[in-house]
Amino acid sequence: MPDAVGRTRPSQLDQIPDVDPEETAEWRASLDAVAKAAGPHRAAYLMRRTLESGSESGLALPTPLETEYINTIPTAAEPAYPGDEALEARITAWNRWNAAAMVTRGSKLGLGGHIATFASAAWLYETGFQHFFHGKEGAGSGDQLYIQGHASPGIYARAFLDGRLTEAHLDRFRQEAGGDGLPSYPHPRRLPWLWEFPTVSMGLGPLSAIYQARFNRYLEHRGIKDTSASHVWAFLGDGEMDEPESTAALALAAREGLDNLTYVINCNLQRLDGPVRPNFKIVQELEAQFRAAGWHVVKALWGAAWDEVLAQDTDGALIRRLRDTPDAQFQTYATSDAAYLREHFFGADASLRAIGGRLTDAKLLELFQTSRAGHEPRKVYAAYRAALEHKGAPTVILAQTVKGYTLGAGFESRNANHQMKKLTGAQFRTMRDLLELPIPDSALDADVVPYWHPGEDSPEMRYLRERRAALGGPAPARKVVAAPLPLPPEKAYKSLEKGSGTQEIATTMAFVRLVKDLMREKETGRRWVPVVPDEARTFGMESLFPSAGLYSPKGQTYDPVDRDQLLYYKEAKDGQILNEGITEAGSLADFTAAATSYATHGEPMIPFYIFYSMFGFQRTADQFWALADQLGRGFVIGATAGRTTMTGEGLQHADGHSHLLASTNPAALSYDPAFAYEVAVIVREGLRRMYGPAVEGEDQDVFYYLTVYNEPKVQPAMPEGVEEGIVKGLYRYQQAAPAAADAPRAQLLASGTAIHWALEAQRLLAEDWGVAADVWSAPSWTQLRREALECDAARLRGEDRVPYVTRALAGAPGPVVAVSDWMRAVPDQIAQWVEQDWTSVGTDGFGLSDTRDAARRHFGVDPQSLTVQALAALARRGEVKPETVKEAAERYGL
Secondary structure: OEOOOOOEOOOHHHHOOOOOHHHHHHHHHHHHHHHHHHOHHHHHHHHHHHHHHHHHOOOOOOOOOOOOOOOOOOHHHOOOOOOOHHHHHHHHHHHHHHHHHHHHHHHOOOOOOOOHHHHHHHHHHHHHHHHOOOOOOOOOOOOEEEOOHHHHHHHHHHHHHOOOOOHHHHOOEOOOOOOOOEOOOOOOOOOOOOOOOOOOOOOHHHHHHHHHHHHHHHHHHOOOOOOOOOOEEEEEEOHHHHOHHHHOOHHHHHHOOOOOEEEEEEEOOEOOOOEOOOOOOHHHHHHHHHHHHOOEEEEEOEOHHHHHHHOOOOOOHHHHHHHHOOHHHHHHHOOOOHHHHHHHOOOOOHHHHHHHHOOOHHHHHHHHHHOEHHHOHHHHHHHHHHHHHOOOOOEEEEEEOOOOOOOOOOOOOOOOHHHOOOOOHHHHHHHHHHHOOOOOHHHHOOOOOOOOOOOOOOHHHHHHHHHHHHOOOOOOOOOOOOOOOOOOOOHHHHHHHOOOOOOEEOHHHHHHHHHHHHOOOOOOHHHEEEEEOOOOOOOOOOOHHHHHOEEOOOOOOOOOOOOOOOOOOOEEOOOOEEEOOOOHHHHHHHHHHHHOHHHHOOOOOEEEEEEEHHHOHHHHHHHHHHHHHOOOOEEEEEEOOOOOOOOOOOOOOOOOOHHHHHHOOOOEEEEOOOOHHHHHHHHHHHHHHHHOOOOOOOOOOOEEEEEOOOOOEEOOOOOOOOHHHHHHOOEEEEOOOOOOOOOOEEEEEEOOOHHHHHHHHHHHHHHHHOOEEEEEEOOOHHHHHHHHHHHHHHHHOOOOOOOHHHHHHOOOOOOEEEEOOOOOOOHHHHHHHOOOOEEEEOOOOOOOOOOHHHHHHHHOOOHHHHHHHHHHHHHHOOOOOHHHHHHHHHHOOO
């Protein structure tokens, strides 16, 4: 096309031969003529019609990223509504009432709660519950529902209506200390029979939903379970979409054609403190973002009242006005009177004034205050049906609503309504009248607003039960029916328990070898799910590629460049490895789906997620918390662990604190094994606890976090009788050589790769200074601490319990010096239960790039520094001369 001075700008199409330039010129001239004669709106309309027609004919044409600010599905094209709208309206009204009553009653205790979110989204949920959401009764898994966290009061209200909750339960909303309360948000750990997925940590629900839909396909493609009837529904807020995790995996969902996934974004145009896009349009922005990622987009914006008004828009003025009005102004329109609407919306030009002049004041108020597609079940039903019928791509439904809808003028579209926790008596009366509920004034005279139920034999309740029975039972619901898995035979662990002879191997490689053997086991091998964020070769896992295969729904459509090699890159539709690319967040979402498959699908899977250095717990700690909430089980492997084992990676890679982060997660059982046989014992114990028969008093809903190292060492054979100490977190690995009776004594405690520094320090202390030191392996500082805390709590109840760490070290002579490749705070977790004098050394501070020896000298954790620390501890006790410490430091060049 000519530019501003008449020159023709280069076009991408210039590279493609034009077989008929004259025809091309005629088409362009026709378009220019329409624009000149009928205006640009008409020309754009014709172009869109042409693109639509071409796409329907199978032509490969680009898809526009934005459509007009109107519904995707015209009213005339909506499918017939299959339900009883009157009964469904009454059911929805009861849910609205009871949700508001529950939060208001709780607010008298200062507990808070959220009312406005569910008020805007009530029909988005209720239409699904009546016609779409499948329960878990029968052989299938049902649908997976990711409920928007702030909408939980509405879900509790529905569970009250369907008989799963009582008034007493509702009155325990946000009162969980007694053990029978309702959690504020969807928390499976707190209410495991109802909630499946924790979603209130913004952004994690959308991300998890994508990987859940993907894992459903993984199970099906691997022949473990037919999940073809399961659909994943994720209910999200438009403000929530600002979180990076909300949109992080959109391309994955489109690339893998996850048409078993639907996002429902409640576009009430408000976030917590105000409009989502005050000067812009969040719906249009999201449409462009999702279309660009390859999603099917359905916009459900306007209610039926807009149909006759849009039909009058012969020159596109109304469409342009809707498109150009920013969201904050629409929020104002929703709270304005008719005069304001006439002046500020319809007064923009003559065409709009003509349309507005034909509308009554009542019609104007209906258009802007109530007529949103998200509040009309026919519109919602049409959008949901379109989502299920679309094949080959996931669907996002952008449903426009009013935040606080039906709660009255004090709530609707107000910036502060997210923080408004209760309705006044007058507001409840207004709400009752609006919803046409048969609640007498006398019932509203009391200080506490009542809950209300239509009666077990009412038409509403019969209808509700019939619909849920047809859809497979109640929803949401969590149901655990999986049987324990048979445990692998002891022979699977023998190769690690017998040691490596003279061969040096890293504990990372030891773990990989163990899992490779376990994946060959007949009964449980196929249930292992390796999850790797594009570091498999770093961890020595390429040997799994040809045998297990990397999962791809398309299989392998190319010849791999290394196809002539033994360990070639093999993708397969039934591949076992989930190689996620460079995304720790996506990898952990994958892990979570696999770790909870025992409940979601009744199929226990054994995932292990192996990540590089600090890019696990530091980067995705919030997801690990959600994993714990969702009661996930599996193995998390922090490979290339420690602050000093990586020789050149530096400050943002060298990890000396992940064990401290993991210690804050009650469901994370953290271990820092020193030797390959410790890895074997911990994995065996983890399989028993998480996947074997339940043991009374033992929580199965945990995950094991093991840190393994990339430092090759000779792996010793397992000593006799150390299994209990490994699991509990401490055992004496090597006693001091016989020494003189009056020789000073010390105890060296070490975890992970630091065991080798302690062993060398043991030698230096004996040979250079005549000190006899025992070396203890401490596979888990955190487990020692937790058991000690339990003992402290038991003593307050009158029980006589001594912590294991105290008992293990009882009578051990001399001071204790603890060392690890982690911050001192990691071993310091147990200091208060150690009766001996306590000293810890560690790798506090930022990491740095250098050789291992230089880094360890820098942090003061190398064998020589450890030797001096032990001598200093003995000097404080008067067991060696103070000058010995200085002499040792000088000898070792410290």
